[in-house]
Amino acid sequence: MAEAQDSGESVGLRSMTGFGPLNGAFADWSFSGDVRAVNGRGLDMRFRAPDWIEGLEPILRKAVQARVLRGSVTVSIRLQREEAVPELRLNEAQFAATLELLTHIEAGASAYGLALVPTKASDIAAMRGVVEQREGGNGDTGALRAAIAAAFDAALQAFDADRAREGAALSDVLFKQLDEVERLRTIALTAAGVRADAARAGLERNLARLLEATEVPDETRLAQELALIAVKTDITEELDRLTAHVAAARSLLVTQGPVGRKLDFLMQEFNREANTLCSKAQSTEMTAIGLDLKAVIDQMREQVQNIE
Helix, strand or coil: CCCHHHCCCCCCCCECCEEEEEEEEECCEEEEEEEEEECCCCEEEEEECCCCCCCHHHHHHHHHHHHCCCEEEEEEEEEEECCCCCEEEECHHHHHHHHHHHHHHHHHHHHCCCCCCCCCHHHHHHCCCCEEEECCCCCCHHHHHHHHHHHHHHHHHHHHHHHHHHHHHHHHHHHHHHHHHHHHHHHHHHHHHHHHHHHHHHHHHHHHHHHHCCCCCCHHHHHHHHHHHHHHHCCHHHHHHHHHHHHHHHHHHCCCCCCHHHHHHHHHHHHHHHHHHHHCCCCHHHHHHHHHHHHHHHHHHHHHCCEC
16 A cells, blocks of 8 residues: 555645545456545544455555544445356266266166167256356455455545645635735734824823813823823734734645644634734724734635645
């Protein structure tokens, strides 16, 4: 069996969803089936194969484990035996004994003056035990097992190629969605600058009114309040982290080997930054940007659920 995970060859992004057909024949047996998989948290394997073929399932299980790390994999194999063609064989010992008996009978009949009808070959063949019939097939489950295992290897290659095609398509979608996150992040950065200027002007107006009041506020307390407002509305850190998350996601998408779990965790970080952005928005425009970000991130997370 080919073991792609251990062969050292380059393995790109893989989907957990795939399909591979299985077909083959051995002696008077024909078999068909498939290997298919859907999303799963770990590796879950189910086999529907003839249990009378000794050692078949362990071979299939090992082959799947060599190629798949995550997903719910189902292997189905159905066998059908063609109607066996009888094999006829002459029983030499019985044939000789029959001829000897016929000779003895004919000699006895002749001694009594009886003339017998000549015996035909078909008459002799019809006598019990002269011709034996054996069913086709040799009952060698080892050879049948080997034939099924070879066909299963081909099915796994088709299955893996299907997962690779789907993985490439997922990668394209995710790169476009990351582009959209970067675009929204740039818009948010511009909107944050405009909002900061407006907030600063508003604070200056409110501070001027406060200073005109009869009682002048404590300067230390005032400075603390202004600093708290600035922290509550500043989204610089969130935008910086979004940039870092986008870079990390792009790096994972071109990494060889399974990255689904890492991407899933990264999507949680993306979502956390978008939630914080919305909570700090304090403007209709920023809230809209935050909601758009959450929508894109949610779409990304759905795609990531398919990656091994």
